[in-house]
Amino acid sequence: MKPKVYIASKVPNEVKAYLEEHCDCEMWQGEEAITGAQLAERLTEAEGLLVSGNAISNRLLDSAPKLRVVSNVSVGYNNNDLDAMRSRGIIGTHTPYVLDDTVADLTLALMLASARRVTELHNLVRSGGWQRGMGEGLFGVDVHHAKLGIIGMGRIGEAIVKRAKFGFDMDVAYYNRNRKPDAEERFGLRYLQMDELLAQSDFVVLMTPLTPETKRMIGAEQFRLMKPGAIFINVSRGDTVDEAALIEALQNGTIRAAGLDVYEMEPVSPENPLLKLDNVVTLPHIGSATAQTRSNMAMVAARNLVDALYGREPQYVIPELKA
Numbered sequence: 124m125k126p127k128v129y130i131a132s133k134v135p136n137e138v139k140a141y142l143e144e145h146c147d148c149e150m151w152q153g154e155e156a157i158t159g160a161q162l163a164e165r166l167t168e169a170e171g172l173l174v175s176g177n178a179i180s181n182r183l184l185d186s187a188p189k190l191r192v193v194s195n196v197s198v199g200y201n202n203n204d205l206d207a208m209r210s211r212g213i214i215g216t217h218t219p220y221v222l223d224d225t226v227a228d229l230t231l232a233l234m235l236a237s238a239r240r241v242t243e244l245h246n247l248v249r250s251g252g253w254q255r256g257m258g259e260g261l262f263g264v265d266v267h268h269a270k271l272g273i274i275g276m277g278r279i280g281e282a283i284v285k286r287a288k289f290g291f292d293m294d295v296a297y298y299n300r301n302r303k304p305d306a307e308e309r310f311g312l313r314y315l316q317m318d319e320l321l322a323q324s325d326f327v328v329l330m331t332p333l334t335p336e337t338k339r340m341i342g343a344e345q346f347r348l349m350k351p352g353a354i355f356i357n358v359s360r361g362d363t364v365d366e367a368a369l370i371e372a373l374q375n376g377t378i379r380a381a382g383l384d385v386y387e388m389e390p391v392s393p394e395n396p397l398l399k400l401d402n403v404v405t406l407p408h409i410g411s412a413t414a415q416t417r418s419n420m421a422m423v424a425a426r427n428l429v430d431a432l433y434g435r436e437p438q439y440v441i442p443e444l445k446a
């Protein structure tokens with residue numbers, strides 16, 4: 124008998140076909156993303172779950188007595204209750220590497236858009252505001268040859284470095300909880316303590332996972348340490364930043380601008396002051412969202428799921444859950 128699996132997000136046809144070959148599948152058909160309550164109702168018989176973004180909480184697992192594997196279609200797994208999974212012997216997997224270049228591309232897009240005021244100027248042209256030549260008031264700042272500081276030098280951090288160093292001749296420094304001598308040598312990177320990195324960088328990019336240690340690691344004190352002309356980019360998770368402090372720093376000119384893909388509350392509320400500031404570029408958590416990369420991620424997640432259900436070691440077990 125094939126193991127029963129619930130597929131909680133839409134997957135491409137070839138991924139569905141692969142899963143159906145190996146598993147007895149049920150799939151979420153709704154247009155909107157599945158809610159936690161809807162997911163809980165569908166897990167009573169499931170041995171495997173393929174999921175994108177939903178919280179895997181102790182409460183959800185209580186309604187899934189037969190669950191053996193949770194396969195996340197994402198690299199981040201901060202929304203998985205790892206203790207609850209561990210205590211039930213549930214295998215958890217994720218999708219590293221396959222999205223690195225796509226997320227790095229988007230990070231550069233946010234850097235360029237914030238520095239060259241792309242969305243602000245786009246809106247100005249669209250609303251008929253381009254009357255004569257453009258005055259200095261609309262000039263941006265250079266990305267090329269600027270100083271970039273990356274907090275969290277992991278897989279995606281390195282992909283950002285390649286673009287910044289070799290495409291834009293940027294001077295790149297990083298802060299990480301442990302030094303990366305290999306990356307320092309390959310890319311000519313400078314390692315700085317966080318306060319020093321904040322004080323020296325024209326662009327600060329946050330690229331750590333969300334953990335108890337990184338929660339709100341950037342707040343009022345860190346924004347004060349940044350240069351007044353600094354541009355802050357967050358593609359990690361919204362909760363790594365104190366959003367109220369970010370809003371204040373942007374409103375009172377403590378920093379120049381921000382480019383954001385992630386927020387404390389997602390979807391972000393239309394009332395959030397960040398959406399009303401000209402010096403903020405906002406995206407809806409789409410770092411990895413190209414058709415090709417999302418399809419590749421779904422296939423990696425499907426293989427992780429099938430391997431785990433059939434007793435083989437999946438390629439990408441969540442590190443904290445490894446035996």
Ligand SMILES: NC(=O)c1ccc[n+]([C@@H]2O[C@H](COP(=O)([O-])OP(=O)(O)OC[C@H]3O[C@@H](n4cnc5c(N)ncnc54)[C@H](O)[C@@H]3O)[C@@H](O)[C@H]2O)c1
Nearest residue numbers: 199275276277278279299300331332336358359384410411
């Ligand atoms: N916006 C998006 O769509 C999107 C897409 C992909 C990943 N992400 C986020 O980016 C994160 C990073 O992804 P990755 O694949 O590069 O992960 P990774 O594990 O390869 O790299 C993370 C790095 O952060 C460092 N780090 C961890 N805790 C730290 C701390 N307290 N202080 C300093 N450094 C610390 C780690 O040592 C590691 O080098 C993911 O966990 C996810 O939250 C967001």
Ligand SMILES: O=C(O)[C@H](O)CO
Nearest residue numbers: 196197198199410411
């Ligand atoms: O962690 C990830 O892979 C992205 O944020 C998509 O959820």
